[in-house]
Each structure stands twice: as structure tokens, then as C-alpha cells.
Amino acid sequence: MWRKSVLMLSEKTAQGLTYAAGVRRAQAPLRVVIALVLAVTFHTQLVTDWLWIWFGGYVACQLLEVWALWPFRPERATSPPAWRIGLALVSIFLLGSVYGAIAIPLWMAPGSLGPAGAALLLAGGILNVLSHSRGSSLAFMAGAVPFAAYLVAAPLIDRAVRGADPFSLPFILVGVLFLVAAVVVFRAAERLTEAQTRSVAELDARRAGAEATSEAKSTFAAMVSHELRTPLSAILAAAGEIQRRAAEPEVRERAGLIAQGGRLMRALLDDLLDLSKLEAGRMRVEDIPFDLQLLVEDLSLFWSSEAQRKGLALTLHGAETLPHKAEGDPMRLRQILNNLLSNAVKFTESGGVRIEVAHHETPGQRLVLRVCVVDTGRGVSPDRLARIFTPFDQGDVSTARTHGGSGLGLAISRELARLMGGDLSVESREGEGSRFTILASLGRSASAPVAASASPPPPPPALAVRILVVDDHEMGRRALTLLLGPLGAQVATAESARAALQLLSLERFDLVLMDVTMAGMDGLEACRRLRADPGPNQGTPVLAVTGLTSEKDVQACLAAGMTGWVAKPVDAQKLYDAIEGVLADQDDPATAAA
Incomplete structure (x- = not known):
């Protein structure tokens, strides 16, 4: 048990040393340069032979530290052994001891600037250790203790060699207080780092959980969609066969009702699947040639007949200015416009629906399509307007009961418009109608799109297969x-x-x-x-x-x-x-x- 505890302690210590080791390795050349500058600067005041012996010893200790800290790297799969951890701490302690040793003769140098310079050198050493020992209290203690010891010992040695000095005791007190302050700051920084680490881990866990939930929801939606599409295929196939074969108009009408219900259910399934793809970031739009003017005119023609059944007028303005050749996703563009026109006709009881179309060119062979669908319906209240693009939100229960639908169409339409480099917005006043505006970025096609045939598809050919x-x-x-x-x-x-x-x-x-x-x-x-x-x-x-x-x-x-x-x-x-x-x-x- 004690061996396991020692191993766990060693692994934790090695993890804490990794950051300090990386910083100390990176700063090694700079520290050698600083030591050289100190040696050159103080050679006129200190004993020259001793000074260069100090510099040589410091370089040797620096090389030992770099070698001792070399295995402590984030990419290393296993922690270094316990003896290597001990060697790393000893090398940090030795380097601080050798570097701080210059403070003793500096303190005792002639003049009043010696003690101040020595104190600043030792205090700077403690602050440097404090800055790069995050996560390892042992590395902090190994690096800071020599400087703190010199900060206390230097005035005592000076007092013993040169006699009583009125400033020696204040210097000792200041040194002790500075060390205490450094320890307090280090512990506060450690607690802050630990809290930050816990917060990051918690955020990562929550993000992973949210991603897993989103993925599970998408998988569930796909699975349910697949399972429902199989019987739905049978319903539509059987209804279509009855419509094709039945001689009685009443039977064909009932089969048509079944087919209409099946198509509505298919549309709801498609909406649910589209929403799951959008939420998971897996929805993509195509970039293929199509006839933009023909697409808008076909939609207007189709919804004109739907509007006439309700006694509404549907008008199209500006379609003649649209280019025929465009590149984009005609299926998704049609889906957005179908949804807007369906809602406009559905929620308008009198008056009419107006489609306003315009476009403008942009650099790089792109065009921005702007389509406004304006109705004279009942409009949308301000509180409902703020939630109009929220999935599954239909305003009130009566809307779903009267008009049906899933409440997904507008949410999906806006996300599709954004995928097409545009957006979907709405302006509405209650009792006066609504105005939905879609912007979409499309390419200019060099090839002629294939025009869709307005005639019904021919019967399937007989196949001897x-x-x-x-x-x-x-x-x-x-x-x-x-x-x-x-x-x-x-x-x-x-x-x-x-x-x-x-x-x-x-x-x-x-x-x-x-x-x-x-x-x-x-x-x-x-x-x-x-x-x-x-x-x-x-x-x-x-x-x-x-x-x-x-x-x-x-x-x-x-x-x-x-x-x-x-x-x-x-x-x-x-x-x-x-x-x-x-x-x-x-x-x-x-x-x-x-």
C-alpha cells in the first residue's frame, strides 16, 4: 500500500514539475546571459578570481538542471522515476544556491548600494521562481529557499564581519516578510489555478455531455425516421396503387386522402431529420446549376392555385429581372420559399400574398438573392415575434390544432438561409400582416441549367429483368x-x-x-x-x-x-x-x- 502511495505521490509531483521544467529549460540561456552580465558588471568591485569561479560553477549547475529536467515533458507517456524527480529538485536548489551566493560579497562591497543591490537580486530571484513554479510547491520551495536564506544570512554575515549595522535587523525583517508574502502569493495562485483547472474540466465534461446528448438525439432521430419511413413507404405505395387501379371515383378520392396524409407525415419526418442535422452541424447545401427565374415562377404558379382556393390573390413582382443561370442548392431554396408561402396562404384569411423578388451582383461572380413574402394576414404579436424562429414553438395551442404542422419550418428555413450565406428575417404587426425576407448568396453559372418539364412523368417502361x-x-x-x-x-x-x-x-x-x-x-x-x-x-x-x-x-x-x-x-x-x-x-x- 505504501509503495502505491509513493508511486501516486511521485506521479503527481512529476505532473506538477512539468510546467516548471518547461519554463526553466526555455529560460536557461537567458539566465546564463544574466549571470555573465553580473560577472562583467561587478568585476571591478569583487574579487575577480572568485567571481569567474562563481560564473563557471553557475554554468555547470545550469547544465545539470537542464539535463535533470529533460524528461519532464507533456508529451511523455510515463512519469520519470522517483530518483529523477529528486535529482530535478536538487538541481533547482543547487542552481539557486550558486546564483544567490554572489549576494554575499555584493552585500559586503564598499558603499551603500551593495546591500540594496544584493537585496534586489535575491528578491528578483524569488519572484522569478514564483512566476514559473505553478503547480509544483516542491519546485517553488527548492528554488526560493536558497534566495530567502541568503536574504536573511547576508546581513547577519555582514554584521559578524564588519560589526554592528543599524540596517541589518530591518533588512532581516524585510527578507522574512518578503518570503512570507511570496509563499502567500504562491498559495493563492495555486488555489486559483486549481479552481481554474476544475472549472475547465467541468466545462469540458459539460461540453462532452452536450455533444454526446446531441449525437444521441441525432442518432435517435435518424433511427426513428428510418423505422417510420418503412411503413410510410407501404402506405404511400398502396394508396398510389389504389388510385391507379380503382374505377370508382369515391375509392380514388379516399386513396388520395390516404396519400395526402402520408405525404404530410413524410414532410414532418423530413423536418425532424433536418433539425437534427442542423443541430449536429451535419447539414450541407449543394452548389449546382439551376434556373433561378424558372424556380421562382414555378413556385408562384403552384401557390397561386392554392391561394385561389381560399379566395386570395397571389402576385409575383420582379421575377423577370432574375437571371436564368445560377448556382446553389435549388432544393433547399425551394424548401425555404415553400415554407414561407405555405404559412402566408395558411394564415391569411382575406386580401392576398405578394412575392417581391430582387437581386444584386457582388464581386467574385456572386449574386445576392432577396425574396420578400408579404401577406395581409393576422400578423404576429410582439411577444410571439421574439420566439418565431424557436423550434416547436407555434405561439399557442390553437395554432397547432387549427393549422397543424410541427413548428419547425421557420427555424429550419432560417438555418438553411444562413448555410446559403444569407439570413431570414421578419417584420410584423398584429392585425396588419407579416413580411418575411430571405437573403441567399448564389453563384453565377456558366452552363445552361436543365429546365424542368411541367408535363407529368411518363409511365414507367416495361422491364424484362x-x-x-x-x-x-x-x-x-x-x-x-x-x-x-x-x-x-x-x-x-x-x-x-x-x-x-x-x-x-x-x-x-x-x-x-x-x-x-x-x-x-x-x-x-x-x-x-x-x-x-x-x-x-x-x-x-x-x-x-x-x-x-x-x-x-x-x-x-x-x-x-x-x-x-x-x-x-x-x-x-x-x-x-x-x-x-x-x-x-x-x-x-x-x-x-x-
């Missing part, structure tokens, strides 16, 4: 099978990654749709094993079908050997486009060879 659907949820397998029905493809299913690998080792497939998050073996590991197995499907394209849609998750899918990915809940047209794309790549000899 074999597709394997892999999902550990029966509902997920049934939803994908239902969506693949219009393609005319031959579909097989597997309820686990292991069952899929066994089937893929025996039969040839043209495409695999694989869930990523599965019990036992996940889709990433299954794809890695498929690529490593020289079987009939080693090169078969694999599309990830997953609710995990962050950039990190997508990159993990591609790194595992997957060809692409489709987000849950699965949009039928996006699924058809992804399938057509990977199969076209397989038919292209150059792509297939690559």
Missing part, C-alpha cells in the same frame, strides 16, 4: 413489390441479408434493392460480401433503399459497393428513375467495364 428486394420488414418488401408491379419485372424477396446472400450465390439477378438497416447483418456488410464473392452477382448493381439519407450515410453506401440509393419513404418516380439509370449504365459497355 429480375429484381431481388431485400428488407427485414415484411411491409417494406410488400411496398417495394407493389411499386415494382408496373415495371413488369420478375421480383423475388429476401427477409434478411444472409438469406439474400444465399439466394444471390445461386441465382442470377439484374438488380438488387437492399435495405441498409437490418437486424443481424446490415445491408452494407451484405454488399461488401457480395462484391468479394466471385459468384453470379458479384457485379450486379445494388440500390440502397434507406431512411438514412445524410451525406455520411450515402458515402457509406457507396464505399460498401452499392451503386446508388433511394430514400424512404420511396417515391415511385424516383425509384423508376434510379432503376432506369443503373440498368442503362449496365447496358453501356464503357460504364460496365469501368
Whole structure:
């Protein structure tokens, strides 16, 4: 037990010495220069031979201290042994003893300046030790004791050699008081350092806890989102199939209601996932070419029909001045404007909504887009206005009950606008309406963006291919099978990654749709094993079908050997486009060879 206590004490002492050792090593050349200056300055008043012997002894002690303190470094994994700690303290003591020895003959030098100079030299030595001994009381005592001893001994020696001196006793008293003051200051500095260390450790622990909580919340949100997207895919797929096949208008209307509810739930899930990404700092915006003028005009056209259903007028001003060619994130810009226009139409009972668009050029081929959405709705009260960008805050219960929503749209929109180099602000007066202004920094595109077609998508082409659907949820397998029905493809299913690998080792497939998050073996590991197995499907394209849609998750899918990915809940047209794309790549000899 005593050995363990000694080891712990030695380790603590070594940690305390580390800071002092670093400072003393760094100051070693300066101390040698100071000693040399003292030797040169006092050679006319002191015995020359003794003086240079003192200087040589001081340099030797300085070299010993540097060598003794060399192992005390922050990057060292293990603490130096106990004997090295003792040697380090002895070297500090010896250096102070040799350096302070010059104070004795200086004190006894002819003239009245000798004692004052010696006292200043010794007091400066104590202050120097005090400044660099933080964290090690032993280093402080080893360095300060010799100077304090000389401060008391010098007047006593002078009194014994040259007789009574009326100033000797005051000098002794001052020396003792100075040493006491230095010890008090050192202890106060130690307590302050310890309190600061505890505060920093507490702040680090709290930050780590907050980061862990944020990470756990993001992981939980992603997991819940994935689990909810699987049944949601089935709901939307079944509703879409009923709408497509049903002959009775009443049945199609009910299926449309189910689909509308499913899309609303998908939007709420997307908001929750976006918020978790923003809070974790993992949201990214794209920088791709798009038609800015067309995007704004399409949004205006869509929300005009929504406004007309409520008897509102929606007008667009300034869109003709916008450039067609721009670079940025059209999906996120559309998301922000959709949210603002949705709120404007939702909370306006009479009057109308006005969209004001403008832009100006900035150096470096950039443009600043400014869009104002102005409504004649009921406005926002001052207390509510201060909380309008707070997540989940909808003002009062009646708002959520009457209009629905999660209270996340404005909070997410403002953070997205800031990610795009701009901001989102609001001006409102209760009873007079609101004015939301978004600023976004966009690039000027040199290439012509691809114009989106306003016509409905064509029906999916018939495919004479074999597709394997892999999902550990029966509902997920049934939803994908239902969506693949219009393609005319031959579909097989597997309820686990292991069952899929066994089937893929025996039969040839043209495409695999694989869930990523599965019990036992996940889709990433299954794809890695498929690529490593020289079987009939080693090169078969694999599309990830997953609710995990962050950039990190997508990159993990591609790194595992997957060809692409489709987000849950699965949009039928996006699924058809992804399938057509990977199969076209397989038919292209150059792509297939690559």
C-alpha cells in the first residue's frame, strides 16, 4: 500500500514539475546571459578570481538542471522515476544556491548600494521562481529557499564581519516578510489555478455531455425516421396503387386522402431529420446549376392555385429581372420559399400574398438573392415575434390544432438561409400582416441549367429483368413489390441479408434493392460480401433503399459497393428513375467495364 502511495505521490509531483521544467529549460540561456552580465558588471568591485569561479560553477549547475529536467515533458507517456524527480529538485536548489551566493560579497562591497543591490537580486530571484513554479510547491520551495536564506544570512554575515549595522535587523525583517508574502502569493495562485483547472474540466465534461446528448438525439432521430419511413413507404405505395387501379371515383378520392396524409407525415419526418442535422452541424447545401427565374415562377404558379382556393390573390413582382443561370442548392431554396408561402396562404384569411423578388451582383461572380413574402394576414404579436424562429414553438395551442404542422419550418428555413450565406428575417404587426425576407448568396453559372418539364412523368417502361428486394420488414418488401408491379419485372424477396446472400450465390439477378438497416447483418456488410464473392452477382448493381439519407450515410453506401440509393419513404418516380439509370449504365459497355 505504501509503495502505491509513493508511486501516486511521485506521479503527481512529476505532473506538477512539468510546467516548471518547461519554463526553466526555455529560460536557461537567458539566465546564463544574466549571470555573465553580473560577472562583467561587478568585476571591478569583487574579487575577480572568485567571481569567474562563481560564473563557471553557475554554468555547470545550469547544465545539470537542464539535463535533470529533460524528461519532464507533456508529451511523455510515463512519469520519470522517483530518483529523477529528486535529482530535478536538487538541481533547482543547487542552481539557486550558486546564483544567490554572489549576494554575499555584493552585500559586503564598499558603499551603500551593495546591500540594496544584493537585496534586489535575491528578491528578483524569488519572484522569478514564483512566476514559473505553478503547480509544483516542491519546485517553488527548492528554488526560493536558497534566495530567502541568503536574504536573511547576508546581513547577519555582514554584521559578524564588519560589526554592528543599524540596517541589518530591518533588512532581516524585510527578507522574512518578503518570503512570507511570496509563499502567500504562491498559495493563492495555486488555489486559483486549481479552481481554474476544475472549472475547465467541468466545462469540458459539460461540453462532452452536450455533444454526446446531441449525437444521441441525432442518432435517435435518424433511427426513428428510418423505422417510420418503412411503413410510410407501404402506405404511400398502396394508396398510389389504389388510385391507379380503382374505377370508382369515391375509392380514388379516399386513396388520395390516404396519400395526402402520408405525404404530410413524410414532410414532418423530413423536418425532424433536418433539425437534427442542423443541430449536429451535419447539414450541407449543394452548389449546382439551376434556373433561378424558372424556380421562382414555378413556385408562384403552384401557390397561386392554392391561394385561389381560399379566395386570395397571389402576385409575383420582379421575377423577370432574375437571371436564368445560377448556382446553389435549388432544393433547399425551394424548401425555404415553400415554407414561407405555405404559412402566408395558411394564415391569411382575406386580401392576398405578394412575392417581391430582387437581386444584386457582388464581386467574385456572386449574386445576392432577396425574396420578400408579404401577406395581409393576422400578423404576429410582439411577444410571439421574439420566439418565431424557436423550434416547436407555434405561439399557442390553437395554432397547432387549427393549422397543424410541427413548428419547425421557420427555424429550419432560417438555418438553411444562413448555410446559403444569407439570413431570414421578419417584420410584423398584429392585425396588419407579416413580411418575411430571405437573403441567399448564389453563384453565377456558366452552363445552361436543365429546365424542368411541367408535363407529368411518363409511365414507367416495361422491364424484362429480375429484381431481388431485400428488407427485414415484411411491409417494406410488400411496398417495394407493389411499386415494382408496373415495371413488369420478375421480383423475388429476401427477409434478411444472409438469406439474400444465399439466394444471390445461386441465382442470377439484374438488380438488387437492399435495405441498409437490418437486424443481424446490415445491408452494407451484405454488399461488401457480395462484391468479394466471385459468384453470379458479384457485379450486379445494388440500390440502397434507406431512411438514412445524410451525406455520411450515402458515402457509406457507396464505399460498401452499392451503386446508388433511394430514400424512404420511396417515391415511385424516383425509384423508376434510379432503376432506369443503373440498368442503362449496365447496358453501356464503357460504364460496365469501368
